[in-house]
Amino acid sequence: MNGPAIEFREVLKVFPKRSGGVQTVLDKVSFSIPTGKTTVIAGGSGQGKSVTLKLILCLMRADAGRIFVHGQDVTDIEGKALEDLRTRFGVLFQGAALFDSLTVYENVSLPLRERTKKTEKEIGDQVGVTLERLGLTGHEGKYPAQLSGGMRKRVGLARALQLKPEILLFDEPTTGLDPVMTQDIYRLFAETQAQEGFSSIIVSHDIPKIFSLADQVIILNEGKMDVFTSPEEIQLSRQEHIREFVRTTMGEIYQSHLVER
Numbered sequence: 001m002n003g004p005a006i007e008f009r010e011v012l013k014v015f016p017k018r019s020g021g022v023q024t025v026l027d028k029v030s031f032s033i034p035t036g037k038t039t040v041i042a043g044g045s046g047q048g049k050s051v052t053l054k055l056i057l058c059l060m061r062a063d064a065g066r067i068f069v070h071g072q073d074v075t076d077i078e079g080k081a082l083e084d085l086r087t088r089f090g091v092l093f094q095g096a097a098l099f100d101s102l103t104v105y106e107n108v109s110l111p112l113r114e115r116t117k118k119t120e121k122e123i124g125d126q127v128g129v130t131l132e133r134l135g136l137t138g139h140e141g142k143y144p145a146q147l148s149g150g151m152r153k154r155v156g157l158a159r160a161l162q163l164k165p166e167i168l169l170f171d172e173p174t175t176g177l178d179p180v181m182t183q184d185i186y187r188l189f190a191e192t193q194a195q196e197g198f199s200s201i202i203v204s205h206d207i208p209k210i211f212s213l214a215d216q217v218i219i220l221n222e223g224k225m226d227v228f229t230s231p232e233e234i235q236l237s238r239q240e241h242i243r244e245f246v247r248t249t250m251g252e253i254y255q256s257h258l259v260e261r
């Protein structure tokens, strides 16, 4: 597919304040999410990361500006067109947990059962391939409570992949995971993306590590966005809020590079 997977043009999002006036969360921001690549969205608490994801999924509407998905203007999309649009996304949000009363196999096969006319054999074959790819073979009959945090994330990823999404949205993929499980999820994610070719947007605070995956990093701050394509670019930024971000997320080694220049 040519062109960006997603494009924001001058998107404004405001919320009314209790005390009167408005809070500007996105202040006419413009950016593109390249097709087939990984974009990481970072930024402090309350800076608008979730709002950005909700705008992409049309769970929330922009107050001004336009949003495009593969060139289609989705800013005001409704009804059947909106339903169709949503089938093009795979979503892995923290809130969208696995169903505790369903086994691994039942959780992963659910989207195919609900949204396709595939036979039980076809579902079994497809789910089997994904479970094997994500190292979950042998765990099909287990319930989420019997799995480690890392395995639960892998089951969530397996489920999000079933409808072959064009774009995968992944909110805080490694929260609650230890460093080994974090690397594991990143590796599996990169392998799966190489095989399936989807575009992805990951909301993460894990900036030094996530650069092994990211093709670009967008940092949100006070309604504005800065786009970076390498860790060095972030380290060498002269903007005070980026330097503060480096200090708090990347640590002293990176900061000392900054000071030396």
Ligand SMILES: Nc1ncnc2c1ncn2[C@@H]1O[C@H](COP(=O)(O)OP(=O)(O)OP(=O)(O)O)[C@@H](O)[C@H]1O
Pocket (backbone or CB within 6 Å): 015, 016, 025, 043, 044, 045, 046, 047, 048, 049, 050, 051, 052
């Ligand atoms: N439905 C809403 N109504 C009013 N204000 C909202 C609404 N949704 C989000 N906000 C406000 O918009 C701002 C951005 O929220 P958002 O959830 O996108 O932050 P975030 O960057 O995802 O933060 P965190 O890292 O803490 O999850 C916050 O100040 C929040 O209070």
